[in-house]
Amino acid sequence: MKHVEGILVWNSRVIVAVDSKPATSLDYWVSLASSLCGFVAGFKVGLPFMFDYGVSGLRALRSSCDKLLIADFKLADIDHIMVLTVSRVVGYVDGVIAHAFVGLSGGLEGLKDYLDSLSIKLILIVSMSHWGSLDVIDVSVDRLLWVANRLKPWGLVAPATKPHVISYVRRRASWAKILAPGIGVQGARPGDGIRAGADYEIIGRLIVEAPNPLEVVKWINSEHDRILRGG
Amino acid sequence: MKHVEGILVWNSRVIVAVDSKPATSLDYWVSLASSLCGFVAGFKVGLPFMFDYGVSGLRALRSSCDKLLIADFKLADIDHIMVLTVSRVVGYVDGVIAHAFVGLSGGLEGLKDYLDSLSIKLILIVSMSHWGSLDVIDVSVDRLLWVANRLKPWGLVAPATKPHVISYVRRRASWAKILAPGIGVQGARPGDGIRAGADYEIIGRLIVEAPNPLEVVKWINSEHDRILRGG
Numbered sequence: 341m342k343h344v345e346g347i348l349v350w351n352s353r354v355i356v357a358v359d360s361k362p363a364t365s366l367d368y369w370v371s372l373a374s375s376l377c378g379f380v381a382g383f384k385v386g387l388p389f390m391f392d393y394g395v396s397g398l399r400a401l402r403s404s405c406d407k408l409l410i411a412d413f414k415l416a417d418i419d420h421i422m423v424l425t426v427s428r429v430v431g432y433v434d435g436v437i438a439h440a441f442v443g444l445s446g447g448l449e450g451l452k453d454y455l456d457s458l459s460i461k462l463i464l465i466v467s468m469s470h471w472g473s474l475d476v477i478d479v480s481v482d483r484l485l486w487v488a489n490r491l492k493p494w495g496l497v498a499p500a501t502k503p504h505v506i507s508y509v510r511r512r513a514s515w516a517k518i519l520a521p522g523i524g525v526q527g528a529r530p531g532d533g534i535r536a537g538a539d540y541e542i543i544g545r546l547i548v549e550a551p552n553p554l555e556v557v558k559w560i561n562s563e564h565d566r567i568l569r570g571g
Numbered sequence: 572m573k574h575v576e577g578i579l580v581w582n583s584r585v586i587v588a589v590d591s592k593p594a595t596s597l598d599y600w601v602s603l604a605s606s607l608c609g610f611v612a613g614f615k616v617g618l619p620f621m622f623d624y625g626v627s628g629l630r631a632l633r634s635s636c637d638k639l640l641i642a643d644f645k646l647a648d649i650d651h652i653m654v655l656t657v658s659r660v661v662g663y664v665d666g667v668i669a670h671a672f673v674g675l676s677g678g679l680e681g682l683k684d685y686l687d688s689l690s691i692k693l694i695l696i697v698s699m700s701h702w703g704s705l706d707v708i709d710v711s712v713d714r715l716l717w718v719a720n721r722l723k724p725w726g727l728v729a730p731a732t733k734p735h736v737i738s739y740v741r742r743r744a745s746w747a748k749i750l751a752p753g754i755g756v757q758g759a760r761p762g763d764g765i766r767a768g769a770d771y772e773i774i775g776r777l778i779v780e781a782p783n784p785l786e787v788v789k790w791i792n793s794e795h796d797r798i799l800r801g802g
Contacts, residue, residue: 446701470677
């Protein structure tokens with residue numbers, strides 16, 4: 341936290357996942373984004389949100405807060421379809437999450453070129469937070485990092501539930517921002533990702549299902565500050 | 572093709588991908604689905620359609636034809652998010668496509684249980700049609716088939732651009748329906764998938780961007796008939 345011309349500025353490491361809360365409304369999310377805007381790094385929107393509120397919902401969310409807004413569609417298709425998908429949300433998102441698993445030619449290369457032309461950040465998943473990630477993804481991590489190193493996207497996703505994977509990704513892709521999900525319901529504690537070398541923690545239910553989301557965000561920010569100060 | 576009580580019944584092997592045509596309208600797709608309904612096995616809807624027309628668009632498509640309707644969202648997330656995503660389209664789709672690379676625990680197991688409870692078919696991708704599929708997916712095919720054999724979903728996706736992969740999947744997963752994309756613009760000819768052992772061919776642009784989609788479907792059906800008769 342620092343003061344700039346009397347304004348409180350949080351260099352927050354928290355990206356809020358806008359997906360989890362059932363039976364809610366667009367107004368709820370817009371209001372939540374407004375209230376948390378000054379205290380988080382940004383928001384991440386997944387397919388449930390898109391199916392509920394559509395592109396116009398995304399536009400409303402964008403208008404409510406000018407922090408990082410990431411389309412977490414977990415894209416994993418041929419280039420043609422990934423580009424068609426993203427084309428619908430151009431102007432409303434700063435970053436797009438896709439799976440490194442897709443590979444380069446006819447897949448991520450075309451997506452990367454398209455996003456670069458629009459100055460939208462590409463974020464590639466190289467590991468996931470659930471146990472099943474061990475079945476195929478985690479044993480393929482060197483190949484996934486090879487894909488990542490060829491493309492040099494802005495960011496990589498690696499889970500806070502596996503700090504050793506984050507450390508490994510940190511060493512193998514020093515150029516990347518690392519985004520760590522898996523905190524809260526999935527088992528990792530706030531700060532586990534940052535401590536292992538992540539730049540951001542993606543947190544959903546722990547924040548959005550809390551009685552007072554802002555208090556939780558402030559507490560997580562202070563945990564991050566403590567860890568980054570070596571505490 | 573066979574005659575049943577005077578009605579012409581096509582046992583078509585064609586699943587039409589409703590995604591590709593740019594700058595169209597929901598009316599176009601509903602009208603196309605109605606006109607092709609008697610001559611295809613079904614339709615497959617991806618994220619561009621969902622972002623353009625939403626769940627209500629899917630409902631309209633469902634009402635226009637009672638053949639197989641597959642949600643091709645290329646799901647590749649933790650179980651919680653995949654279930655939330657699919658929950659939005661329950662009642663409108665017969666099948667859902669997800670990536671085998673997600674793995675079992677905390678991933679596809681939860682999705683499969685949820686779909687089973689609703690009698691919705693799970694279809695898992697074990698290979699893709701683009702060259703980049705060689706980077707990670709195709710070298711992992713035995714692990715992906717291990718995941719598939721543990722879950723025994725209704726179907727598997729393997730591309731007509733790689734007939735040897737379809738043959739391999741056919742041998743390793745004899746219980747599965749195989750759906751083959753990659754025909755037309757992506758390089759395979761209609762019939763290449765069926766000849767290699769697929770049960771259905773997924774075809775998009777070749778049909779939906781044709782001046783007369785119905786004529787193309789009829790021609791592909793006749794090609795399939797010829798191949799299945801050993802021609």
